[in-house]
Amino acid sequence: MTKFTLEILFHIIGIGSASGLFYQNNSIFVISDNSSFLYEYNIAKETLKEYPLLKNASQNIAKQDKPDFESLTHFQDTLYIFGSGSTVKRNTMIAFDLKTKKKANTNDLTDLYAVMQNFEALLPQDFNVESVIYTGEDWYLFNRGNGGSGKNIIFTLHAQKLDQEFSLIANTYKLPKIKGVRTSFTDAIKVGNKIYFLATAENTMNTYDDGTILGSIIGRIDIETMKIDFTKKISPTNKFEGLTLYAQTKDQVQFLLCEDNDTDILDSTIFKLTLDLK
Numbered sequence: 001m002t003k004f005t006l007e008i009l010f011h012i013i014g015i016g017s018a019s020g021l022f023y024q025n026n027s028i029f030v031i032s033d034n035s036s037f038l039y040e041y042n043i044a045k046e047t048l049k050e051y052p053l054l055k056n057a058s059q060n061i062a063k064q065d066k067p068d069f070e071s072l073t074h075f076q077d078t079l080y081i082f083g084s085g086s087t088v089k090r091n092t093m094i095a096f097d098l099k100t101k102k103k104a105n106t107n108d109l110t111d112l113y114a115v116m117q118n119f120e121a122l123l124p125q126d127f128n129v130e131s132v133i134y135t136g137e138d139w140y141l142f143n144r145g146n147g148g149s150g151k152n153i154i155f156t157l158h159a160q161k162l163d164q165e166f167s168l169i170a171n172t173y174k175l176p177k178i179k180g181v182r183t184s185f186t187d188a189i190k191v192g193n194k195i196y197f198l199a200t201a202e203n204t205m206n207t208y209d210d211g212t213i214l215g216s217i218i219g220r221i222d223i224e225t226m227k228i229d230f231t232k233k234i235s236p237t238n239k240f241e242g243l244t245l246y247a248q249t250k251d252q253v254q255f256l257l258c259e260d261n262d263t264d265i266l267d268s269t270i271f272k273l274t275l276d277l278k
Contacts, residue, residue, distance in 0.1 A: 003276040004218075006234055009256065011269050012041050014048045016060065018258035018268040020072030020131075020187060021242040022079060024098075028270065030242070031069045031081055033260060035059045038081065038096055053081065053094050053103060060264045067092050070241070071132040071141075071187075078104065082141075085113040086128045093162065112162055116141070116155050120170050126151060130241070131188040133195065136160065140195070142185040145175070146202055152185050154226065171226045175199050178215040178233065186216070187243040191253065194229070195221040198240045198257070216240040218273065234273060251277050 012018075012030070019033040030039040036054040041047070050057075054067065061067075068090040071082035077098045083090035091113055095104040117127050126147030133140040138158050145152035152173045159166035175183040178201035188197035197219050204211030216238050219231035234240075242258035257271040 002232070003278075004232060004234060005272075005274045006257075007272050009270045009272045010043070011267060012039075012048065014050075014266050015039050015041075015268040016264060016266040017260050019070045019241045019260050020081075021244050021256060021258050021270075022072055022074050023244045023246055023256050024074075028244070028256065029072070029079060030258060030268065031072050032059070032268075033068050033070055033084075033241075034061050034063070034066050034264075035069070036061065036067055038079070040101075051096065051101060051103070053096070054092075059266065065089065070128075070130050072242075073132045073134045075134045075136055080132065080134055082129055082132050083109070084129050085109065086125075107162065109162065115168070116143075116170075119155070119168055120151065120153055120172075122149065122151065122153075123147070130184075130186050131197070131243075133188055133190045135190065140188070140190075142188055142197070144186060145182065145184040146204060150182055150184075152199070154185075154221075156226075173228065175219070176217060176231050176233075177201065178217070178236075181214050183215075183217050186239070186241045189243050189245060189255075190223065191245055191248065193223050195223055196243065196253075196255070197221065198243050199231075200239045200241070202239065213237060213239045218275070238271075240271070246272060253277060 020031045022029045036057040038051045040049045068084040070084040079096040081094045091110045093107040126149040128144040130144040131142040141155040143153040181201040183199035200216045201214040202211045215236040220229040241260040246254040
């Protein structure tokens with residue numbers, strides 16, 4: 001698989017530092033890593049709604065205080081929104097009901113994140129959950145390897161709910177380099193029996209500080225073997241952090257992508273990525 005096209009689809013004014021998205025019924029739900037709102041953008045009407053996820057929700061939250069919502073996953077009528085766990089203030093998971101358009105509940109993942117770190121002997125400063133997939137039976141949590149240890153890990157938790165007993169396995173990946181810098185997971189989605197993932201090369205040695213962006217790749221993992229099928233560089237400059245399924249046929253799959261611009265500007269670009277599966 002070598003052919004792809006990447007194009008700008010539209011801009012959304014009112015959202016900055018987009019970090020995750022979900023497409024459904026001509027609407028896009030978006031989270032931002034420096035905001036405590038969930039956003040819904042209607043593509044046809046070009047309207048934007050905001051749903052508060054935390055008390056006194058706001059935008060452009062100071063870096064040391066932000067909940068750092070990086071991961072957005074969907075199952076049935078619920079969106080699950082995860083903090084990255086990269087600081088003690090970033091351990092929140094929120095369930096959002098798509099029918100009522102209201103927050104269903106809030107969970108503290110401090111203990112779970114500690115178990116995951118201990119399981120792989122990860123130091124707290126090397127822990128950074130950037131993507132989550134939920135299938136109804138299993139949770140896949142992706143650790144972005146942009147810390148000192150450089151560990152890109154997929155943690156697989158077998159449990160219907162995160163507050164129940166679970167079994168845990170982990171798979172570590174050595175992703176490609178761009179200009180000498182190792183790429184690291186930024187988002188992922190399950191399509192059929194495959195996991196498609198994004199990874200970005202960012203020239204930084206920790207999970208907290210931003211660095212120079214050197215490009216992004218897309219890749220695919222077989223969910224049965226948990227081995228990588230392919231990787232492909234899709235941009236030399238963009239830091240793609242959101243991935244959602246847009247359309248698919250037998251020979252082609254289309255995704256929508258969002259980009260974290262690491263600024264306070266409330267303007268997010270939505271891209272369309274088309275992959276040929278022939």
